[in-house]
Amino acid sequence: MTKCTINSCPGEYEKKHILHTVKYQERVIVIENVPAEVCSVCGDVLLSLSTVEAIEAMLENPGEPVRTAPIYEMPGEAAA
Numbered sequence: 232m233t234k235c236t237i238n239s240c241p242g243e244y245e246k247k248h249i250l251h252t253v254k255y256q257e258r259v260i261v262i263e264n265v266p267a268e269v270c271s272v273c274g275d276v277l278l279s280l281s282t283v284e285a286i287e288a289m290l291e292n293p294g295e296p297v298r299t300a301p302i303y304e305m306p307g308e309a310a311a
């Protein structure tokens with residue numbers, strides 16, 4: 232297990248599959264089942280270099296999404 236890199240966080244990273252959101256050319260893209268290491272305490276997420284490269288390659292040529300999702304603004308944070 233790898234110890235968390237966040238200062239004074241006692242957590243350790245656990246291998247998980249996460250929902251990863253990226254903004255690409257002003258579009259929000261959500262990718263399911265991204266392998267990541269997630270801190271059990273603070274939730275910090277680490278992606279491996281090969282995972283980041285695979286995501287970047289996919290963004291270049293994403294094809295059709297498997298599903299689409301609604302996007303909401305945080306209540307109270309919308310531009311006035």
Ligand SMILES: [Zn+2]
Nearest residue numbers: 235240270273
């Ligand atoms: Zn942590």
